[in-house]
Amino acid sequence: MTMTRGLRKFVLTAHVTFAVGWLGAVAGFLALAVAGLTSQDAQMVRAAYLAMELTARFVIVPLSFAPLLTGPVLSLGTPWGLFRHYWILAKLLITILSTIILLVHMQPISYMAGAAAETTLSSADLREPRIQLVVAAGAGLLALLVATALSVYKPRGLTPYGWRKQHEQRTVPPAVDAAT
């Protein structure tokens, strides 16, 4: 199943937009998490955690699910395939793991936003969960940067499945190949 050139370009545009948008949103989230952790201004800390919850719920979560749809559609609609090359498989795993870790952290983010809305947080309050959010955002950003680099560099390497498929295609006689 191969997509037409126009459809492939459309899905590719959507995929790049979602993936890069996700990366940018996580970078913004990390800036807010650092501000929430280090700022001495109580109003800044409150604003940071409230903004973090809104950003996570309405921007980062939707942007994390979108590439899970466009990525497989794009790879399955082109000769690259979804399970044939290690770099595509690695990107898929990074996307799935990042989405799961993000969903796990939604509850702590909501707790922090609730605490920030109800009380004035000093720099000593809820110290460990605040550090945890900075570390999680930093790790997420690093994982998404790796996924972006994989898309650009496309390191060589076929999976056993991809190698078998390639071997099968090469052993099919041209006449039969043309007929299928």
Add this chain to the structure above:
Amino acid sequence: MSQTHTKPDRGSTYSTPRWVKVSAIIVIVLVLLFVILHLTGNSLGGPGGHTPSIEYWLQQP
């Protein structure tokens, strides 16, 4: 040129690329480190995982 990026890998015998092996080792080490930190209660979220740790800290005076 860019053709090298779009051509599938060729070879008569199968072998896992070095970058895949190195990446797998790094991932396994990170996962083990994460699990050990959580089991020993030294994770950044405090004892008991994400949500309980937040509740734990919310209950502090």
